[in-house]
Amino acid sequence: MLDDRKLAVLRAIVEDYVSTNEPVGSKALGERYALGVSPATIRNDMVALEEEGYITQPHTSAGRVPTDKGYRLFVDRLSTVKPLSTAERRAIETFLSGAVDLEEIVTRTVRLLAQLTRQVAVVQYPSLTRSAVQHIELVPLGLQRVMMVLITDTGRVEQRVIDGLESAEEHEVENLRLLLNQTLVGTWLTEVPPAVSDLPSRLPPEERPLAAAVLSVLLESLVEKHEEKVVLGGTANLASVDFSTSLREILEALEENVVLIRLLGEAGDPSMLTVRIGAENSHQGLQSTSIVSAGYGVGDQSLAKLGVVGPTRMDYPGTMGAVRAVARYVGQILAGQ
Amino acid sequence: MLDDRKLAVLRAIVEDYVSTNEPVGSKALGERYALGVSPATIRNDMVALEEEGYITQPHTSAGRVPTDKGYRLFVDRLSTVKPLSTAERRAIETFLSGAVDLEEIVTRTVRLLAQLTRQVAVVQYPSLTRSAVQHIELVPLGLQRVMMVLITDTGRVEQRVIDGLESAEEHEVENLRLLLNQTLVGTWLTEVPPAVSDLPSRLPPEERPLAAAVLSVLLESLVEKHEEKVVLGGTANLASVDFSTSLREILEALEENVVLIRLLGEAGDPSMLTVRIGAENSHQGLQSTSIVSAGYGVGDQSLAKLGVVGPTRMDYPGTMGAVRAVARYVGQILAGQ
DNA sequence: CTTAGCACTTGAGACCACGGAGTGCCAGGA
DNA sequence: TCCTGGCACTCCGTGGTCTCAAGTGCTAAG
Numbered sequence: 001m002l003d004d005r006k007l008a009v010l011r012a013i014v015e016d017y018v019s020t021n022e023p024v025g026s027k028a029l030g031e032r033y034a035l036g037v038s039p040a041t042i043r044n045d046m047v048a049l050e051e052e053g054y055i056t057q058p059h060t061s062a063g064r065v066p067t068d069k070g071y072r073l074f075v076d077r078l079s080t081v082k083p084l085s086t087a088e089r090r091a092i093e094t095f096l097s098g099a100v101d102l103e104e105i106v107t108r109t110v111r112l113l114a115q116l117t118r119q120v121a122v123v124q125y126p127s128l129t130r131s132a133v134q135h136i137e138l139v140p141l142g143l144q145r146v147m148m149v150l151i152t153d154t155g156r157v158e159q160r161v162i163d164g165l166e167s168a169e170e171h172e173v174e175n176l177r178l179l180l181n182q183t184l185v186g187t188w189l190t191e192v193p194p195a196v197s198d199l200p201s202r203l204p205p206e207e208r209p210l211a212a213a214v215l216s217v218l219l220e221s222l223v224e225k226h227e228e229k230v231v232l233g234g235t236a237n238l239a240s241v242d243f244s245t246s247l248r249e250i251l252e253a254l255e256e257n258v259v260l261i262r263l264l265g266e267a268g269d270p271s272m273l274t275v276r277i278g279a280e281n282s283h284q285g286l287q288s289t290s291i292v293s294a295g296y297g298v299g300d301q302s303l304a305k306l307g308v309v310g311p312t313r314m315d316y317p318g319t320m321g322a323v324r325a326v327a328r329y330v331g332q333i334l335a336g337q
Numbered sequence: 338m339l340d341d342r343k344l345a346v347l348r349a350i351v352e353d354y355v356s357t358n359e360p361v362g363s364k365a366l367g368e369r370y371a372l373g374v375s376p377a378t379i380r381n382d383m384v385a386l387e388e389e390g391y392i393t394q395p396h397t398s399a400g401r402v403p404t405d406k407g408y409r410l411f412v413d414r415l416s417t418v419k420p421l422s423t424a425e426r427r428a429i430e431t432f433l434s435g436a437v438d439l440e441e442i443v444t445r446t447v448r449l450l451a452q453l454t455r456q457v458a459v460v461q462y463p464s465l466t467r468s469a470v471q472h473i474e475l476v477p478l479g480l481q482r483v484m485m486v487l488i489t490d491t492g493r494v495e496q497r498v499i500d501g502l503e504s505a506e507e508h509e510v511e512n513l514r515l516l517l518n519q520t521l522v523g524t525w526l527t528e529v530p531p532a533v534s535d536l537p538s539r540l541p542p543e544e545r546p547l548a549a550a551v552l553s554v555l556l557e558s559l560v561e562k563h564e565e566k567v568v569l570g571g572t573a574n575l576a577s578v579d580f581s582t583s584l585r586e587i588l589e590a591l592e593e594n595v596v597l598i599r600l601l602g603e604a605g606d607p608s609m610l611t612v613r614i615g616a617e618n619s620h621q622g623l624q625s626t627s628i629v630s631a632g633y634g635v636g637d638q639s640l641a642k643l644g645v646v647g648p649t650r651m652d653y654p655g656t657m658g659a660v661r662a663v664a665r666y667v668g669q670i671l672a673g674q
Numbered sequence: 675c676t677t678a679g680c681a682c683t684t685g686a687g688a689c690c691a692c693g694g695a696g697t698g699c700c701a702g703g704a
Numbered sequence: 705t706c707c708t709g710g711c712a713c714t715c716c717g718t719g720g721t722c723t724c725a726a727g728t729g730c731t732a733a734g
Contacts, residue, residue, distance in 0.1 A: 025727050038677050043728070061683045061727050101497070137476045137486070149474070149486055149496075157496050159486075160438075235572060236592060239585035247584075248576035255573060362696050375708050380697070398696050398714045 002052065006045045008035060010054055011078040014066050018313055023063030068278035068312060071290070075275050075316050082317035084325045088116065092326060096333050102126070102155040106231050109306065109330050114234025116322040119310035122260055122293075125229040126154045126303035126334070133184045133192065138177040138214065140168055148214060150221065152189065154303060154334065162217050165210060172207045176214060179203065189222055230260050234308075241311045249285035254309065259283055263291060270295030270302035273320050278312045288312060292319050296327040298335040306330070339389065343382045345372060347391055348415040350383075351403050355650055360400030405615035405649060408627070412612050412653050419654035421662045425453065429663060433670050439463070439492040443568050446643065446667050451571025453659040456647035459597055459630075462566040463491045463640035463671070470521045470529065475514040475551065477505055485551060487558065489526065491640060491671065499554050502547060509544050513551060516540070526559055567597050571645075578648045586622035591646065596620050600628060607632030607639035610657050615649045625649060629656050633664040635672040643667070 012033040016024040026039040026046060035042065046064055049055045054070035057063065066074070084092075095112055099105040106123050113121035131152040139147040144165045150158045179199065187195050196215055200208045232254060238247060253259050263283060267274035276291045286309070293307025306327055308319060339347075349370040353361040363376040363383060372379065383401055386392045391407035394400065403411070421429075432449055436442040443460050450458035468489040476484040481502045487495045516536065524532050533552055537545045569591060575584060590596050600620060604611035613628045623646070630644025643664055645656060 023727090027727075039727095040677055040679095041675085044676085047729085057728085059684065061729095062685075063727065135476055135478060135484070137474060139472055139474050139486075139488070141472060141488075147472070147488065149476075151476070151478075151484065157486075159494050233592065236585050236588035239583065239588055246576065248573050251573035251576055255570065360696090364696075376696095377699095377708055377710090378706085381707085384698085394697085396715065398698095399716075400696065 002048070005035070005037070006048055007073075007078060008033075009042055009045045010049055010066070010070060011074060013049075013055060013064055014070065014074045014078070017065055018315055021313065023058055023065050025063035028063075068280065071277045071312055071316070072280075075277070075320075079317045081273070081324060082321040084116075084321055088322075089325065092116075092329050096329055099333070102157075105330065105333060107233075109326060110231045110233035113306065113308060113322065113326050114237065116326070117308045117310070117319050118234075119237050119308045119314065119319065120235055120254065121233045121306070121308050122254075122264065123231050123233075123306040124261065124264055124304040125231070126156060126297070130154075130189075130297070130301060130303050131156065132186055132188050136177070136180045136184060136218075138173050138180070140170060140173050143167055146173060146210075146214065148217060148221075150218065154298070158221050160217050160221055162213055165213055168210055172210055175203070175207060176211050180214075192222060193219055228257065228261060230257050230264075232260070237310075241313075243288045243311060245285060245288045250289060250309075253283055253285035264293055264305035264307060267291075267293045267295075267305065267307075270297075270305065271300065273324055274307075275316065275320065290314055290316075292316070292323050294323050294327040296330045296334075298331060303334070339385070342372070342374070343385055344410075344415060345370075346379055346382045347386055347403070347407060348411060350386075350392060350401055351407065351411045351415070354402055355652055358650065360395055360402050362400040365400075403650075405617065408614045408649055408653070409617075412614070412657075416654045418610070418661060419658040421453075421658055425659075426662065429453075429666050433666055436670070439494075442667065442670060444570075446663060447568045447570035450643065450645060450659065450663050451574065453663070454645045454647070454656050455571075456574050456645045456651065456656065457572055457591065458570045458643070458645050459591075459601065460568050460570075460643040461598065461601055461641040462568070463493060463634070467491075467525075467634070467638060467640050468493065469523055469525050473514070473517045473521060473555075475510050475517070477507060477510050480504055483510060483547075483551065485554060485558075487555065491635070495558050497554050497558055499550055502550055505547055509547055512540070512544060513548050517551075529559060530556055565594065565598060567594050567601075569597075574647075578650075580625045580648060582622060582625045587626060587646075590620055590622035601630055601642035601644060604628075604630045604632075604642065604644075607634075607642065608637065610661055611644075612653065612657065627651055627653075629653070629660050631660050631664040633667045633671075635668060640671070 012029055012035065013024050016029065016032060026042040029035065029042055030037065030039050046055065050064065053067060054073060055064040056067050058065060092112060096105065096108055099108050106125060110121045110123045113123070131154040133150065134153045135151040137149040141147055141161065144163065146162045146165065146168050148160050148162060179202065183195055183199060184192060199215065200211045203211055235251070235254065238250060243250060263281060266282065267276070273292065273294050278290060279287050281287060281289065281291060288311065289309050290312045291307055291309050293305050295302030295305050297303035307323055310319065349366055349372065350361050353366065353369060363379040366372065366379055367374065367376050383392065387401065390404060391410060392401040393404050395402060429449060433442065433445055436445050443462060447458045447460045450460070468491040470487065471490045472488045474486040478484055478498065481500065483499045483502065483505050485497050485499060516539065520532055520536060521529060536552065537548045540548055572588070572591065575587060580587060600618060603619065610629065610631050615627060616624050618624060618626065618628060625648065626646050627649045628644055628646050630642050632639030632642050634640035644660055647656065
């Protein structure tokens with residue numbers, strides 16, 4: 001059905017359209033890419049490709065433009081991820097290694113990715129669920145307030161103030177602090193709830209109210225802050241492309257962190273690159289964009305996702321290469337912390 | 338030079354242009370606003386206003402458009418800040434009072450402001466410099482690492498890991514923690530450096546290396562995190578306006594936190610509303626925008642700034658009303674924390 | 675199966691004419 | 705002195721027509 005030459009034609013169409021942003025015709029195609037056949041032949045192939053739904057013409061007697069399905073085929077079978085140049089790799093490395101804490105790693109990553117791909121970059125904070133407790137600190141703030149600080153081995157810090165306590169005596173707080181650390185250090189966050197279920201019963205009765213209050217806040221912070229935080233960068237890059245859907249819709253979608261997180265989450269195997277093209281995106285405002293994403297993490301466990309959002313008409317090999325490289329380096333940096 | 342009627346004409350021009358986005362002519366002006374004089378008279382006034390540089394025509398025989406100078410006069414003398422409706426006030430209050438921590442207050446504020454003004458909102462995190470130490474916590478993480486957590490009375494939390502220590506014995510850390518809190522709780526952050534200068538000398542010699550390391554990180558975090566954090570929202574609102582400078586430039590400027598902070602900082606008396614119009618903004622990319630900002634804080638001390646960025650052609654009275662109201666409510670919420 | 679040739683389609687751009695909205699100016703009136 | 709009505713002029717935006725380039729589909733020959 002689709003022989004090699006037809007595929008080559010499709011590839012050429014995609015590449016040409018991506019770089020020129022203009023519908024590509026049979027003659028120009030034959031000239032610019034060494035297909036070794038005449039325009040007429042290319043036209044015949046185009047008809048076949050159009051019948052199969054890989055390309056389409058904006059109007060009769062205009063050139064062809066790839067459809068979402070066409071890009072999909074291109075990504076799946078006709079292209080290979082383009083590795084970064086060594087200069088680029090070195091730049092990534094030095095740029096990221098200058099970061100001092102998790103927050104800075106994330107902000108730098110997002111900048112980097114936006115710059116490399118010239119598109120909008122999205123980086124999700126490492127999720128809490130996949131990390132383990134490194135330390136829990138309780139700080140008395142006056143008699144009725146205690147601050148809880150939870151530190152994970154991925155460098156994330158969550159803090160909460162627990163208010164309206166009956167009384168929080170120094171030694172009670174100290175006791176609880178010791179017990180919590182003893183019980184929880186090294187535990188996966190997902191394992192925290194079962195691990196603490198019997199904890200109050202291991203304390204003298206008068207200390208249980210405090211423990212209960214602290215635990216409820218601790219558990220709450222685990223579900224609530226779940227994996228909700230993302231950082232966005234390079235929105236200015238949207239301005240240079242013209243989208244079929246309005247720019248406003250896209251910006252609105254991108255501002256909704258919830259939407260972004262859902263989209264990143266929808267991606268498949270986190271250890272692989274995922275590409276969602278045009279209408280494959282479930283969100284209304286992003287049907288004219290493609291999202292290239294990858295999981296990143298320490299070792300073989302993925303902690304969170306990062307990716308870029310751009311027009312369906314994007315340089316897939318290059319973008320995929322950049323996303324993959326950045327994801328790997330961030331993982332390394334995190335591991336090194 | 339400029340009698341009352343001329344000013345009334347200018348006011349009418351600004352109001353009309355803001356609401357229609359079209360150059361406004363003498364006839365239409367007389368009809369829509371009850372100026373009580375003929376178009377010819379208005380034309381004469383327009384000539385005078387144009388000579389003074391308050392208005393300009395895009396081309397001969399088109400209507401007039403206010404210049405930056407015209408808007409400036411309008412803001413300074415021809416308009417009054419429009420108070421919000423009680424419904425809006427109530428909405429602000431309920432929306433903001435649902436926030437649980439500083440981060441959420443800031444995010445909610447930015448959303449709120451963007452929604453109220455239909456423009457881009459900018460909120461700066463409460464600055465460290467104007468707040469006082471509420472608590473300092475030191476947490477040993479293994480033998481060579483200590484985490485320092487600094488909590489301010491404005492609810493801000495800074496944490497740092499101090500690495501590569503020779504040894505951090507439990508009791509040394511504990512000692513230092515006590516001493517730090519004893520010395521610093523209640524101290525303005527700006528007063529911290531002098532307050533700790535002689536601190537190592539008050540410790541036994543063997544504990545001084547640890548103290549020095551911790552102090553250097555503490556001081557560093559004071560200057561570094563200074564007032565650098567801003568949150569942005571409502572960028573989608575940019576898409577609906579068309580700017581004379583390219584949208585890209587504006588988005589780029591907005592992404593540079595440094596730029597935003599400088600711009601907010603340039604504003605005058607923090608207890609007042611500041612309006613910077615068009616070319617009054619020092620930054621290149623924002624010469625076609627106006628920035629309305631205000632300080633917010635607890636009591637009469639301003640902790641940080643917030644504001645909105647929009648086209649020079651904006652509804653100044655409404656925007657100023659919204660910014661002022663939001664700034665006040667945020668202050669109240671912060672005080673209530 | 676490929677290719678050359680050809681007639682056909684269509685949007686983009688150039689050109690033009692025209693109407694509407696706005697202007698400046700002047701002379702007459704309160 | 706200031707306002708007003710009148711008038712001639714300017715310019716932009718709109719819509720129509722025309723042409724051109726690029727592209728297409730189809731057919732017949734290699």
